[in-house]
Amino acid sequence: QKEVEQDPGPLSVPEGAIVSLNCTYSNSAFQYFMWYRQYSRKGPELLMYTYSSGNKEDGRFTAQVDKSSKYISLFIRDSQPSDSATYLCAMSAWTGANNLFFGTGTRLTVIP
Amino acid sequence: DAGITQSPRYKITETGRQVTLMCHQTWSHSYMFWYRQDLGHGLRLIYYSAAADITDKGEVPDGYVVSRSKTENFPLTLESATRSQTSVYFCASRPPGVNSPLHFGNGTRLTVT
Numbered sequence: 001q002k003e004v005e006q007d008p009g010p011l012s013v014p015e016g017a018i019v020s021l022n023c024t025y026s027n028s029a030f031q032y033f034m035w036y037r038q039y040s041r042k043g044p045e046l047l048m049y050t051y052s053s054g055n056k057e058d059g060r061f062t063a064q065v066d067k068s069s070k071y072i073s074l075f076i077r078d079s080q081p082s083d084s085a086t087y088l089c090a091m092s093a094w095t096g097a098n099n100l101f102f103g104t105g106t107r108l109t110v111i112p
Numbered sequence: 113d114a115g116i117t118q119s120p121r122y123k124i125t126e127t128g129r130q131v132t133l134m135c136h137q138t139w140s141h142s143y144m145f146w147y148r149q150d151l152g153h154g155l156r157l158i159y160y161s162a163a164a165d166i167t168d169k170g171e172v173p174d175g176y177v178v179s180r181s182k183t184e185n186f187p188l189t190l191e192s193a194t195r196s197q198t199s200v201y202f203c204a205s206r207p208p209g210v211n212s213p214l215h216f217g218n219g220t221r222l223t224v225t
Binding site: 004006008034041042043044045046049088090098099100102103104105 | 153168214
């Protein structure tokens with residue numbers, strides 16, 4: 001079983017839709033949860049960073065962590081064509097860890 | 113401009129050849145990493161370095177060699193390339209300290225024929 005599971009999609013939504021991206025994990029020691037966005041032919045860039053359980057909001061993006069269910073989500077409101085990218089979840093057991101575990105990524109396309 | 117630069121962007125090599133992928137960062141970040149990205153596997157850590165002359169293995173180190181004689185450079189060498197090493201390779205760096213994010217380069221797409 002992989003440490004982190006993520007539905008690869010692809011996911012296509014119309015512009016303005018609410019997008020929900022999800023990951024599940026098996027290691028209960030994970031405490032730090034990240035979402036990276038990766039445009040085609042580019043490196044991943046950090047989008048959201050959360051610690052432990054709860055929600056974090058940044059503009060149109062909300063990251064949610066449910067440690068009891070070992071489930072994390074990224075919500076994108078009012079999705080834009082510029083949000084079209086692959087979204088990777090990542091997590092680690094301690095801050096500054098060098099053993100960051102990534103999901104396989106979900107490819108999202110927002111259709112104008 | 114400050115950032116992390118990988119070269120070459122694309123490389124085709126033959127089985128058995130040695131190939132070196134270059135990574136250079138201008139932030140003076142202490143930590144540097146090499147990942148490979150494959151369909152169905154996501155990003156997997158090959159090697160990382162906490163400082164010059166300090167390196168350690170990641171999840172998939174076999175067949176790879178790294179060195180770090182200067183803080184800003186972290187080359188990755190495939191000693192004898194195999195087809196299974198066909199992948200996209202990403203270099204990343206981060207400063208020490210809590211909550212510091214990884215900064216990725218734009219990758220090297222390597223094909224081993």
